Amino acid sequence: MTEFFTTASITLENLSKHFGAVQAVDNVNLKVQAVTLVCLLGPSGCGKTTTLRMVAGFEEPTEGRVFIGEDDITEVPPYARPTALVFQSYALFPHMTIYENVAYGLRARRMAKAEIDQRVNEAIQLMELQGQEKKSPPQLSGGQQQRVALARALVIRPKVLLFDEPLSNLDALLRVRMRGEIRGIQRRLGITSLYVTHDQEEAFSIADQVALMNKGRLVQLGTPRDLYRAPADRFVAEFVGLSNIVPVELLETNGKNASVRLFGKTIRSRRAPRNPDGQVSVVLRPEALEIDQPDPEGVPAHVLTMAFTGPLVRYTIRTNDGTLLTVDLHNPGPDQFFAEGTPVSLKLPAEVPALLG
């Protein structure tokens, strides 16, 4: 099946969508390189699904253009676009068998019966759905329905695959398995994909690049590592993982890197704050912090709560100036358990990737 695919990049140019007075998508520019998978991540109502639907052709952009490869498809109706969408609800046709569902796109193209048969069977084999052809969608489990939806999208050999929160109807375990499979197939077929989700972990584990959206705007585009380590702003820092965001005093900056003072200690940053004149904050990931027995070198603090989750123990501590911080100790040894109320000493990292401000 692989050799038949031709794929192409997706380019969104100044894409905007207004619903009356509501600005659902606000001037989004995004390029999804060919063969890669980009996740549109963001809280509900951030415009990610609307953006996806503009690529599929179900929403008409108020402004801006959509390209697949070099082709401007902004005015092309959905049925003529080289895209295939996997719906959140799967949208399997309940009055058709699995086979008929998968064959639908080919029949709509009035393909020869023999070729339809061959391609449907290929897709069914690819998705390991053999033996289910004659069943009707409600007879299948959620995971199997998901596979049918994917088979039905792949069989028309789209240039671009689109996913609209495809895993949100599955239970946690199956979700993890299916996202692995989707990623595997996407890699194997090398098909450009745009994937919408509100689940940060899902996005990070599946995407080459994550496009984080908020209030209709694209806030940051980067690899999962970029987003996590060097969030562009407070929203990104808070949305992506748990973080302690603490105001700091800017000591010096040269436009490229900077140093700040926190709890009387100096921390270097590999990136300068965007606005050195305003309030500058530092993002301290819980796992970047450490606590230990009281020690004059460290920052004095008290343990407020302790929660043991297995791989890690999570503390909430309060420093002497009243700042609350979350600290994760991974794979804790016997001397790393501190009862609530115990005085401890906090060790700050010497260097952080970026500053907010």
Add this chain to the structure above:
Amino acid sequence: MTESVLTLPRGLTSRQRRRLWFIALLLIELLVLAYIGTRLVGVEVVVDRTEVTGNVETIYYRNEITGDPPLLILLVLGVALPLASRRLRREAVLLLAVQAAVGSLVVFVLWPLAQVFIEGFRAGQVERHFSLIQFEKLLATPMVARASLNTLRIGAITAVAATAIGTLIAYTLTLTDVPGKRLLRILTILPLVSPPFAVSFAIIMLFGRRGLITYDLLHITQGSIYGPHGIVIVQLISDTPLVILILSAVFASISRDLEEAAEDLGGRPFYILRTVTFPLVTPAILTAALLTFISSISDFGNPMLIGGGYQMLATQAFIQLIELFDLQLGAALAMLLVIPALIAFLLQHWISNRRSYITVTSGARTGHIRKLPGLIIWPLFALALTLASLTVLLYGSIFVGAFVKTWGFDFSFTTRNLYGLLSAIPQLKNSLIVSIGSGLVGGVIGIILAWLVARQNFPGRRSLDFSATVMYAIPGTVIGIGYIIAFNAAPYFWTGTFFIIIVAYAFRRLPVGLRTGVAAQKQIDPTLEEASLDLGAGRLRTFARITFPLLNRAFFAGVIYIFIRGMTDLSTAVFLNSARTQLFTVRMFNVMIRGTPSEGAAFAGLLIVIIVIALGLLSKLTGKSFVDLFRVS
């Protein structure tokens, strides 16, 4: 302290106590059944033969069983069968509810229907043995043979045309962006507020021999509205609204995702309509076709008013049964009516059971407006507009007609016709008693049945559901005939009472109460009831305190729906009402046939006003809009 809570009085364990209760319950049931038995079945000593030997005359007597032994047997079976289920034996309330449901369905649904078939195969009033003579009589009467064919033909034409028109209008008013949708939606379903024959009457007022449009405006004297084409036109106007309601609800519930998926996969608009949209609504289309078919073949008023002597089965049955008192021939005619209806019902039931797609999934986006080319939209809009204007015209002429001296001759204003209504106050009172009574009875039974069917699990649940549902396939005419045959003579003495009409209406509309109740129950999270049971409330308390309060909207919707149907019914009423219990529709029908058009218009107008008030009440009660109210049906 906990000890005193757990220890039961008189040293009985809870198991023993339940046993005792169960035995007491059985004893009470036995007594009730025995009492019913003595009323249902009697033994009479009759003279068998007299022998004279010499001057000694020997008279031989024999015992003859009178009344309805088969019904008693059915009833006992119905009450005894639930006892076979261990689950039901454990829970007295559930057991009683199932027994009551089965018992009442046996007596008021199965028995009258069975009677139609039993009586139809009898030789006659006196000779009660099995015979096909009724059917030989029917075949020998060309009038009846013609009436059968006529009924099927008109039924098929009406069903196909009403379903087609209704489906198109429903699609237009639900999923496209035509102007004035809200108003059109109300106007196109307006005929539901009046009895079907009011449409005939209004059509005659407008297009009859002295019709306002045909005679006064266009001066047409050739041709006539009377005849089969008139029946079809009128039935189209009065049955299309039902199709519109059913299909609108279904069109509105189609998930947008499905059509978008089809489009995304390369389907063009027409291809999607053909391969996705219409196949999805096929079961609803079949239901609508079935209902319009049944409504058409059981129609009594319209053929009488506008048929111009065109013979239909319902009118023939009326003549045989009520005017000629031939019970057996009437029953045979009713069989001819019920058989096609049952075949249609089973067919529809079978198909929808195999393919039922509209599942309401939470969060599914529905009711999306489709963008269609103007070439398609505007003809559809014109169709909806035509039906809407026709209803406005018809109802307008009824209300105007009520205030003129003699429609067709003298159009000067008068309130005289309203005084004519005063003479109909007894009939209006009768109708209100019967309709309110049947609404309450049907509402209560419907909600209990719905609770059993939707929430409880016991053997025979599906058959219970089926036998309650089958009623909607039975033409009203047949129900009237069945009730008159089943409950005509001793031991019932129900003919001519309000009771028989109330029960007939309540059970005839049971499927609506049941479906409404089931739908409402499905909206309620079952854990609410479980929580109540878990906290120690019994089944009865849980139903009364949790289930019913959450269902009361559905309950009142059912009550008012049955009320409206009762107020507008004619085809059951003509068989069941008597001089003492004459109903408003029957009086109205007589006035329409014998009185002036203006007198008839006053009657129709009053009935419409009452129904609109009932709807307004319901709208207040449930907070739903006028159109949504009809959705319960």
